[in-house]
Amino acid sequence: xxxxxxxxxxxxxxxxxxxxxxxxxxxxxxxxxxxxxxxxxxxxxxxxxxxxxxxxxxxxxxxxxxxxxxxxxxxxxxxxxxxxxxxxxxxxxxxxxxxxxxxxxxxxxxxxxxxxxxxxxxxxxxxxxxxxxxxxxxxxxxxxxxxxxxxxxxxxxxxxxxxxxxxxxxxxxxx
Amino acid sequence: xxxxxxxxxxxxxxxxxxxxxxxxxxxxxxxxxxxxxxxxxxxxxxxxxxxxxxxxxxxxxxxxxxxxxxxxxxxxxxxxxxxxxxxxxxxxxxxxxxxxxxxxxxxxxxxxxxxxxxxxxxxxxxxxxxxxxxxxxxxxxxxxxxxxxxxxxxxxxxxxxxxxxxxxxxxxxxxxxxxxxxxxxxxxxxxxxxxxxxxxxxxxxxxxxxxxxxxxxxxxxxxxxxxxxxxxxxxxxxxxxxxxxxxxxxxxxxxxxxxxxxxxxxxxxxxxxxxxxxxxxxxxxxxxxxxxxxxxxxxxxxxxxxxxxxxxxxxxxxxxxxxxxxxxxxxxxxxxxxxxxxxxxxxxxxxxxxxxxxxxxxxxxxxxxxxxxxxxxxxxxxxxxxxxxxxxxxxxxxxxxxxxxxxxxxxxxxxxxxxxxxxxxxxxxxxxxxxxxxxxxxxxxxxxxxxxxxxxxxxxxxxxxxxxxxxxxxxxxxxxxxxxxxxxxxxxxxxxxxxxxxxxxxxxxxxxxxxxxxxxxxxxxxxxxxxxxxxxxxxxxxxxxxxxxxxxxxxxxxxxxxxxxxxxxxxxxxxxxxxxxxxxxxxxxxxxxxxxxxxxxxxxxxxxxxxxxxxxxxxxxxxxxxxxxxxxxxxxxxxxxxxxxxxxxxxxxxxxxxxxxxxxxxxxxxxxxxxxxx
Numbered sequence: 001x002x003x004x005x006x007x008x009x010x011x012x013x014x015x016x017x018x019x020x021x022x023x024x025x026x027x028x029x030x031x032x033x034x035x036x037x038x039x040x041x042x043x044x045x046x047x048x049x050x051x052x053x054x055x056x057x058x059x060x061x062x063x064x065x066x067x068x069x070x071x072x073x074x075x076x077x078x079x080x081x082x083x084x085x086x087x088x089x090x091x092x093x094x095x096x097x098x099x100x101x102x103x104x105x106x107x108x109x110x111x112x113x114x115x116x117x118x119x120x121x122x123x124x125x126x127x128x129x130x131x132x133x134x135x136x137x138x139x140x141x142x143x144x145x146x147x148x149x150x151x152x153x154x155x156x157x158x159x160x161x162x163x164x165x166x167x168x169x170x171x172x173x174x175x
Numbered sequence: 176x177x178x179x180x181x182x183x184x185x186x187x188x189x190x191x192x193x194x195x196x197x198x199x200x201x202x203x204x205x206x207x208x209x210x211x212x213x214x215x216x217x218x219x220x221x222x223x224x225x226x227x228x229x230x231x232x233x234x235x236x237x238x239x240x241x242x243x244x245x246x247x248x249x250x251x252x253x254x255x256x257x258x259x260x261x262x263x264x265x266x267x268x269x270x271x272x273x274x275x276x277x278x279x280x281x282x283x284x285x286x287x288x289x290x291x292x293x294x295x296x297x298x299x300x301x302x303x304x305x306x307x308x309x310x311x312x313x314x315x316x317x318x319x320x321x322x323x324x325x326x327x328x329x330x331x332x333x334x335x336x337x338x339x340x341x342x343x344x345x346x347x348x349x350x351x352x353x354x355x356x357x358x359x360x361x362x363x364x365x366x367x368x369x370x371x372x373x374x375x376x377x378x379x380x381x382x383x384x385x386x387x388x389x390x391x392x393x394x395x396x397x398x399x400x401x402x403x404x405x406x407x408x409x410x411x412x413x414x415x416x417x418x419x420x421x422x423x424x425x426x427x428x429x430x431x432x433x434x435x436x437x438x439x440x441x442x443x444x445x446x447x448x449x450x451x452x453x454x455x456x457x458x459x460x461x462x463x464x465x466x467x468x469x470x471x472x473x474x475x476x477x478x479x480x481x482x483x484x485x486x487x488x489x490x491x492x493x494x495x496x497x498x499x500x501x502x503x504x505x506x507x508x509x510x511x512x513x514x515x516x517x518x519x520x521x522x523x524x525x526x527x528x529x530x531x532x533x534x535x536x537x538x539x540x541x542x543x544x545x546x547x548x549x550x551x552x553x554x555x556x557x558x559x560x561x562x563x564x565x566x567x568x569x570x571x572x573x574x575x576x577x578x579x580x581x582x583x584x585x586x587x588x589x590x591x592x593x594x595x596x597x598x599x600x601x602x603x604x605x606x607x608x609x610x611x612x613x614x615x616x617x618x619x620x621x622x623x624x625x626x627x628x629x630x631x632x633x634x635x636x637x638x639x640x641x642x643x644x645x646x647x648x649x650x651x652x653x654x655x656x657x658x659x660x661x662x663x664x665x666x667x668x669x670x671x672x673x674x675x676x677x678x679x680x681x682x683x684x685x686x687x688x689x690x691x692x693x694x695x696x697x698x699x700x701x702x703x704x705x706x707x708x709x710x711x712x713x714x715x716x717x718x719x720x721x722x723x724x725x726x727x728x729x730x731x732x733x734x735x736x737x738x739x740x741x742x743x744x745x746x747x748x749x750x751x752x753x754x755x756x757x758x759x760x761x762x763x764x765x766x767x768x769x770x771x772x773x774x775x776x777x778x779x780x781x782x783x784x785x786x787x788x789x790x791x792x793x794x795x796x797x798x799x800x801x802x803x804x805x806x807x808x809x810x811x812x813x814x815x816x817x818x819x820x821x822x823x824x825x826x827x828x829x830x831x832x833x834x835x836x837x838x839x840x841x842x843x844x845x846x847x848x849x850x851x852x853x
Contacts, residue, residue: 026653028646041653047646049639093639117649117667
């Protein structure tokens with residue numbers, strides 16, 4: 001198993017060194033409920049486990065609270081709530097917080113489980129022109145990646161998850 | 176002449192005359208008997224054995240001849256063996272005939288006749304040996320003929336085979352001339368002819384040996400001349416050296432066969448001659464033996480006739496003598512009786528009167544003793560019945576005692592078994608306790624497994640942290656851009672490892688959960704089973720306790736039965752002693768009755784003797800039976816008392832056996848102690 005994976009990795013490495021014209025993109029793949037989502041690895045600053053979240057009154061419900069990350073105070077949102085999915089209880093050793101910078105605001109996003117770092121081929125695996133109707137706005141849905149076994153990963157644009165007003169509230173709280 | 180003599184003198188003279196006549200008759204008879212006895216001794220010692228031995232000589236001689244004939248026809252050794260064994264039997268008969276001739280004084284002609292017979296036997300013996308010699312020679316010749324013919328057949332067949340193969344190879348060779356080919360064919364044909372003739376000769380030879388017809392055999396010998404002609408032709412055309420040698424072999428074998436055949440015929444004729452001679456001697460021998468046997472039978476008949484005539488003479492003499500003696504006796508006795516009777520008659524009449532009186536008195540006495548005897552007999556019978564029923568009761572009481580003893584043994588064994596049951600119950604309880612202890616150990620094991628589960632949780636935590644670390648490494652690598660690509664790979668690898676560890680940890684925790692569940696299931700199961708076992712053990716122990724209690728009460732009951740049976744035995748003993756006393760009294764009564772009976776019997780016997788004397792006297796005098804009519808009641812009574820008296824005797828024997836039985840069961844104090852100890 002280890003040998004196989006290392007062989008795969010070296011192969012990946014080779015394609016990357018040869019083909020640098022940005023044909024492949026890296027995503028951090030996580031889970032919300034049964035669905036898998038991906039955000040671009042470049043937009044991620046760090047991934048941490050669940051820590052104590054200090055709640056703040058009189059804020060929108062998706063705004064979970066504040067955490068102390070090595071001395072820095074960071075706002076945390078619940079992605080489930082934000083995306084209108086039914087909320088679930090947090091599970092230690094599964095529930096994780098993805099730290100990323102959205103419009104120069106450092107923000108923690110609570111997801112059910114972080115699965116892997118995956119790279120998808122831009123032209124063959126990623127479908128960008130999709131029509132979505134429903135609660136998820138097309139705004140923050142970048143596209144869909146087709147992975148092995150005909151499974152789909154919804155690719156998300158983390159920068160567009162929050163509206164400007166949302167951001168303002170967060171900035172205010174963190175300040 | 177007789178009238179003046181006394182009775183004694185008259186009787187003496189008459190008897191002396193009759194005695195003289197009887198003695199002279201008897202001595203004549205003895206003389207004749209002695210003569211017959213000598214004759215019959217000769218018959219049994221000399222003539223009868225002679226006939227017997229000579230007959231066996233004849234029989235055995237015939238058997239020897241029969242088997243010798245069989246031997247000369249079949250040439251089988253079995254017949255010779257049989258003949259020799261018969262010859263030995265014949266020798267035995269001859270020897271015993273010699274012995275008889277030496278021993279007997281009467282058989283004068285036997286010895287010279289035996290000498291002639293033995294000469295014949297010796298001749299026959301030499302002919303028997305000659306037959307054996309000839310038959311052996313014939314067998315040897317037959318063997319050598321068979322060998323010769325084998326050699327002939329082998330050689331001629333190989334000669335033929337060679338010729339055939341030569342012909343086959345010559346077929347291919349076209350350079351050969353027609354005459355050469357014809358010559359080859361002629362050789363084969365000639366050889367085939369020779370073999371056919373040879374086979375014909377052999378067939379005739381076998382035919383001769385089975386049918387014994389010398390004519391065709393002589394013809395067969397002549398057939399050899401034809402073969403010689405053929406072989407001369409063959410010798411002329413045979414050129415090959417090996418063929419020549421074969422041909423020589425063939426001719427030698429054939430000549431040998433011919434010579435053997437000729438000498439075989441000569442030998443066979445000799446054997447036939449010996450057979451004829453042997454038969455002639457044998458027939459003579461049997462004839463001699465027959466003559467001897469006839470002579471013996473004639474001698475025996477003569478002796479027997481002599482004996483018969485002697486018997487006849489003595490018979491006639493005895494008959495006439497007897498008639499004379501009887502007539503003389505009758506005349507004598509008539510005159511004597513007439514003289515004696517008249518004087519005795521007077522005395523006998525006086526005696527008869529007094530004897531009648533004694534007889535009637537003894538009759539009364541015997542009637543009284545008869546009554547006494549019959550009543551004592553009845554008493555004895557009832558005592559017998561009582562003692563026999565007493566015996567039965569004793570048997571029953573003894574049975575009771577035996578059964579009670581057996582019950583004691585059984586109840587003891589029951590209480591022992593219940594004790595054993597108790598001890599096994601204890602062992603069972605202990606082993607269940609052991610099961611509970613091992614249950615506790617299983618629970619400790621469950622604890623250990625639980626700790627393993629906790630440790631697995633820590634591994635999970637580490638895995639999660641590692642995963643996060645790998646993601647962060649990827650993020651950092653991405654940020655580093657081109658420089659971070661190698662690092663990204665490492666981060667990916669670390670992530671994969673973390674995932675694998677995570678899977679392993681989940682599997683471990685699943686196994687741990689499963690093990691804990693199983694172990695708990697086992698312990699609760701064990702507990703339940705042990706609890707059930709405890710309940711069963713309790714009820715079993717209860718049952719065992721009940722069994723031992725009941726067997727104890729059973730023992731008490733049996734002991735009371737035992738003591739009751741002992742009391743019964745004592746009671747029977749007392750009854751028995753009473754009966755013994757009664758028996759004694761009855762015996763005394765019977766003895767008294769017996770004595771009275773015997774006295775009256777004696778008296779009656781005396782009367783009877785007297786009466787008989789009178790009767791006899793009267794009878795001697797008058798010849799009438801008149802007096803006897805007065806006495807029949809006496810004799811009847813005498814018989815009946817004897818019959819009844821015998822009834823009393825077996826009764827007393829019965830009584831002697833009985834008390835021993837009762838005594839044994841009633842006075843068994845030692846046994847009583849034993850029961851109480853139980």
